[in-house]
Amino acid sequence: MPSPRLLFLRRFLRNPASVASLTPSSRHLARAVAAGIGLQPGDAVIELGPGTGALTQACYTTMAAHPGVRYLGIERDPVLVLHLQQQFSDLSFVAGDAAQLADIARMAGMRHARLLICGVPMILFGPRERALLIEACADQLAADGVFRAISYIHSWPTRGARDMRALLRQHFRNVRVSAVVWRNAPPALVLEAACPRRA
Numbered sequence: 001m002p003s004p005r006l007l008f009l010r011r012f013l014r015n016p017a018s019v020a021s022l023t024p025s026s027r028h029l030a031r032a033v034a035a036g037i038g039l040q041p042g043d044a045v046i047e048l049g050p051g052t053g054a055l056t057q058a059c060y061t062t063m064a065a066h067p068g069v070r071y072l073g074i075e076r077d078p079v080l081v082l083h084l085q086q087q088f089s090d091l092s093f094v095a096g097d098a099a100q101l102a103d104i105a106r107m108a109g110m111r112h113a114r115l116l117i118c119g120v121p122m123i124l125f126g127p128r129e130r131a132l133l134i135e136a137c138a139d140q141l142a143a144d145g146v147f148r149a150i151s152y153i154h155s156w157p158t159r160g161a162r163d164m165r166a167l168l169r170q171h172f173r174n175v176r177v178s179a180v181v182w183r184n185a186p187p188a189l190v191l192e193a194a195c196p197r198r199a
Contacts, residue, residue, distance in 0.1 A: 024051060025119075025150065028183040030058035032190050033148050037115050041068030044113040046105060046140065048098040049120035050075050053087050059117065060088060072110045074098060099129065101136045112142040118149040123160030130160070131167055138171040138196035147172065147193040152186045168193045 025033075033055050039045070039062065050056045050073040063069040073093040075081050081095045096104050098120045105111060116137050122130050137147050147168075155161050168175045172193035181188050 025054040026184040029181045029188050030055045032178055032181050034058035034062045039066040039069045043069045044110045045071045045115045046113045047073045047117045053084050055119055072108050074104055105140055113140055114142055114145050116141055116147045122164050123155055134167045134171055141196050149191045150188050151191050152188045154186055172196055
């Protein structure tokens, strides 16, 4: 099996429209995504688009300190699913589309996640697809759940990124942005949304 970096690059070259970066997230960005989450036994963690597992590793480290936390990774690329299953044999991964979040989570018994990490490039989605996914993420979270997503600084001013931030404010009561993680290629921020608004 090739290294995660080489595997990520190969999958990017195979389908560049579905990947927002040429390289996996750095450990510094992964730590920023997983920082400060107070997990308890029985909590559920869902990761959309775990890729080669850079953010998954940070989650795994956090979950190791809290036995009994359940994890589900939803990755559309079956080659990456195989890689993830080999790398994290005690975590659950499903080959599926993030758009099917509600159905996949229900089948896995993962309703009301405490933490939902989104690694899929939502700014590349069409407006309707992006809106439906963010709505599904808000609906999937527990009342005190937290949603976190990566946003690269070079894409911050784009229409897709602005639309994503507006949708987060629409569906969550609390939205905040981390400091820039410069030790990542490209530099990135972490968007955090909490307290989902219920219809």
